[in-house]
Amino acid sequence: MKSVPILILSGFLGSGKTTLLTRMLNDDLRKGIKPAVIMNEIGDVNLDGQLVGMGVPMSEMLSGCICCTIRGDLAMEIRRLIDEANPDHILIEASGVANPIEILDAVTEAAFFNPIEIQAMITVVDAAHFLDRSRIGKGRTYRLMKDQIRCSSILVLNKSDLVYTEDLEEIQKNMMGLNPFAPIIPTAHCDMDEVVWLQSLSSKVELDAIDRLRTEHQERFDYNDSIDHLHTQEHEHHEHNHGISGHHHSYDHVMAYSHYFPEPLEDNELERVLNDLPDGVYRAKGIFTSKKNGKRVMFQFAYRQLELITIQPESKIQDAAVFIGEHFSKESLLKKLEEIARPA
Numbered sequence: 001m002k003s004v005p006i007l008i009l010s011g012f013l014g015s016g017k018t019t020l021l022t023r024m025l026n027d028d029l030r031k032g033i034k035p036a037v038i039m040n041e042i043g044d045v046n047l048d049g050q051l052v053g054m055g056v057p058m059s060e061m062l063s064g065c066i067c068c069t070i071r072g073d074l075a076m077e078i079r080r081l082i083d084e085a086n087p088d089h090i091l092i093e094a095s096g097v098a099n100p101i102e103i104l105d106a107v108t109e110a111a112f113f114n115p116i117e118i119q120a121m122i123t124v125v126d127a128a129h130f131l132d133r134s135r136i137g138k139g140r141t142y143r144l145m146k147d148q149i150r151c152s153s154i155l156v157l158n159k160s161d162l163v164y165t166e167d168l169e170e171i172q173k174n175m176m177g178l179n180p181f182a183p184i185i186p187t188a189h190c191d192m193d194e195v196v197w198l199q200s201l202s203s204k205v206e207l208d209a210i211d212r213l214r215t216e217h218q219e220r221f222d223y224n225d226s227i228d229h230l231h232t233q234e235h236e237h238h239e240h241n242h243g244i245s246g247h248h249h250s251y252d253h254v255m256a257y258s259h260y261f262p263e264p265l266e267d268n269e270l271e272r273v274l275n276d277l278p279d280g281v282y283r284a285k286g287i288f289t290s291k292k293n294g295k296r297v298m299f300q301f302a303y304r305q306l307e308l309i310t311i312q313p314e315s316k317i318q319d320a321a322v323f324i325g326e327h328f329s330k331e332s333l334l335k336k337l338e339e340i341a342r343p344a
C-alpha cells in the first residue's frame with residue numbers, strides 16, 4: 001500500500017494558515033489532486049471550516065490541541081479519512097498555539113497505525129507580529145513562534161504587505177538564524193509563484209534540528225518542574241483542566257471563549273467591540289447576521305487587523321464567535337457582547 005503524504009500547516013494564531021490551506025485546496029482542484037483536510041481548533045466551533053469547499057473530505061478536531069489533549073484521536077481521524085476518501089494527500093491545519101514538536105510526534109505516532117509519511121511542515125509567519133515580538137525579544141508567544149520556525153521545512157513569510165521592505169529583510173535574517181534549512185517564501189495573502197512552491201516542497205523536515213529543540217525543551221521544563229502543566233480552556237459557561245502529565249506545552253495559559261449570538265447585530269456596534277478588545281485577546285473570529293441587510297458576515301480579528309466579509313455558509317452554522325487569548329476577563333467581554341445583542 002502506498003503512503004499518503006501528510007502536509008502540516010503550523011504557525012501562530014491568525015498568521016494565515018487557513019488562507020494558505022484554501023489556496024492549496026484550489027490548486028489541488030485545478031490539478032485534479034484529491035485532498036483531505038484535518039482542521040484543529042482549540043475552541044469548540046470551527047468557523048474556518050466554512051472556507052473549505054463542501055466537496056473536500058474533512059475532519060474537524062475541536063476543543064483541544066492535536067499536540068496534546070486530543071492527540072489520541074489523530075490516528076483514528078487519519079484512518080477514517082484514508083478509508084472513506086482515499087485521498088492523494090492529507091493537509092493538517094494545526095491550532096495556532098500547538099507545540100510544533102508535539103505535532104510532529106503526534107503524526108509520527110499516527111504513522112505506526114496508518115500508511116502515511118510527513119511530506120512537509122509548513123510554518124506560516126505573520127511578518128508584522130513576528131517583527132514586533134522579535135524586537136521585544138522575550139515572552140511565551142515569541143518562544144512559540146521561534147519553535148514553529150525551527151521545526152519547519154518550509155517558511156511562508158506572510159502579511160509582507162503590512163511591513164516595510166527593510167523590515168522584511170530584518171525578519172528574514174532573524175528567521176534564517178533560527179532555521180537555516182527551510183526556504184523562506186515572502187507572501188501577501190499566501191500568494192506565491194507556483195514554481196517556488198513546488199521547489200520548496202522538496203525540502204525535508206530536519207530531524208536533527210528537531211531533536212536539539214526537544215532536548216532544549218526537556219531541559220527548560222526539568223529546570224522549572226513546578227510549572228503548571230495543565231492545559232486550561234474556558235468555554236462559555238464552564239472551565240476544565242486536562243491533566244496531561246509528562247507533556248510540555250509552550251502555551252498552557254491560553255483561553256478560548258466561545259459565544260453564541262442570539263440576535264442579528266449592527267455591523268458598526270460589533271466593530272466597536274472588536275476594535276476595543278482587551279490586549280489579552282489576540283485572536284477573534286465569528287459569524288453573525290447583519291441587522292442592516294440580513295446577510296451573514298464573517299469577521300476576523302488577528303493582530304490588530306479587522307476584516308469583515310459577507311459569506312454564504314455552505315452548511316448550517318449558528319451565529320457564533322471565538323475569542324482566544326490570555327488573562328482577559330470573560331465576564332466583561334460577555335457584558336459588552338450582550339449589550340449589542342439582546343434577545344427581543
Ligand SMILES: Nc1nc2c(ncn2[C@@H]2O[C@H](COP(=O)(O)OP(=O)(O)OP(=O)(O)O)[C@@H](O)[C@H]2O)c(=O)[nH]1
Nearest residue numbers: 013014015016017018019096159188189300302307
Ligand atoms: N493584510 C493581510 N491580511 C492577511 C494576509 N493573510 C491573511 N490575512 C488575513 O488575516 C486573518 C487571519 O487569516 P487566517 O488565514 O484565518 O489565519 P489562521 O492562521 O488560519 O488563523 P487561526 O487558524 O485562527 O490561527 C484573515 O482576516 C485573513 O484574511 C496577508 O498577507 N495580509
